[in-house]
Amino acid sequence: MQLLKRKIDSYLFEWKSNPRRKPLIVKGARQVGKTESIRAFGMANYESVIEINFVLQKKFRTIFDNGCEVETIIKNISLLEPSWRFVPHKTLLFFDELQKCPDCATSLKSFCQDGRFDVICSGSLMGIYYEEIESNAVGYKEDYEMHSMDFEEFLWAKGYQPSQVEDLYQHMTALQPFSPLELETMTGVFREYMSLGGMPEVVKMFIDNGHFGGTLKLQRQLLKDYEEDITKYAKETDKAKILAVYSHISTFLAKENKKYQITKVAKGARNREYIGAVEWLKEAGVVNVCYCLSNVELPLKGNYAPDYYKIYYHDTGLLIASLDEEAQEDLRANKNFGTYKGAIYENVVGEMLRKSGYDQLYFYKHDNPALEMDFFLRDAASLVPVEVKARDGATTSLINLINWDSYPDVKYGIKLGYKNIGWNGKFYTFPYFLAFLLKRFLMRRK
Secondary structure (H helix, E strand, O other), X not given: OOOOOOHHHHHHHHHHHOOOOOOEEEEEOOOOXXXXXXXXXXXXXXXXXXXXXXXXXXXXXHOOOOOOOHHHHXXXXXXXXXXXXXXXXXXXXEEEOHHHOOHHHHOHHHHHHHOOOEEEEEEEOOOOOHHHHHHHHOOOOEEXXXXXXXXXXXXXXXXXXXXHHHHHXXXXXXXXXXXXXXXXXXXXXXXHHHHHOOOHHHHHHHHHHOOOOOHHHHHHXXXXXXXXXXXXXXXXXOHHHHXXXXXXXXXXXXXXXXXXXXXXXXXXXXXXXXXXXXXXXXXXOOEEEEEEEOOOOOOOOOOEEEEEEEEEEOOHHHHHHOOOOOHHHHHHHOOOOOHHHXXXXXXXXXXXXXXXXXXXXXXXXXXXXXXXXXXXXXOOOOEEEEEEOOXXXXXHHHHHHHHOOOOOOEOOXXXXXXXXXXXXXXXXXXXXXXXXXXXXXXXXXX
């Protein structure tokens, strides 16, 4: 079975090439492909791979009971599995489902200092008490956050070559519009990505079968798995609140302003009582939270209201799966979405921005004067408003943000839609499918 090409593949190779590498923790939501990628990397690059899954192989949770020195751990593993071989400098220890054995993190310091064996840990963020792990392993580990497949990885899965992806970026930098064939084809592929999302198992089914059959059922099972994990890993006192927030995401995305209102989730609820639930889902990698800026000015970090936010699914395919049975088909035909249409495009753009390296999302809404902007990014010296247009229409807020003297940090903007590449002296126009390249595009601007 051919594996899907993932960006973590090149990261792991670079990690191994570093003579001063430290033990690695690969974090991410469940079922985004962590285990498969690490296992394939280990088999291709090491003489011996010791893989321990703390969920499926509970007996190995005791290997740290006698201490966290490397010799003690190796001895205990060998007692349980005497046939395994530990070849110095040629062995990878892969500790999977770390959330079931947080004591494993304490051993990373010893493995780092010992240096004879490479170590990679992986686990669902939903079950990792990361503050505890951080305190146990600070300074002696590296971290990598893995997401479901981004649009570039989806293009690879479809058979597109890196040179073809690079050509998309060259169109952006040259402000060269796509030909009708290019625009129509990439828009079609992008609609496939929106309805499927990037969960590897879903993408693999689609690629292998050549059609969408069975993918919706699989996506809905993933949604159920996430709900089960919430009940499994959340503290007893928080479970009801977390499930309430999670189950209402699509409800609030359907509303015109898309603001998440806790008072509509539970009668008499106060927002501050639910902030912990939202943070739990965010840290678990299940949702992307977009905070409202307090002021349209730099810097972005620290300049937002922590209790005014929108919540998006981390994978737009799962948002589609949370809707009615016909949602996938309607999306591909670009019909029957009403208010949801704007929410879906915002969700997928937010997802693409997060996967391209933005660790926080921001928007802005102000009633007097009336201003609303979907996202804010930045280049080296200015704040960049990004408007996501599900339909053609006026860009009053975008124009006002650029023109008004009260927003000196805004020099230009970006509009995303079903439009070709363009520049009118005030804002760039890009088709949706280029959103994954925005960070790279903005980094080149001085």
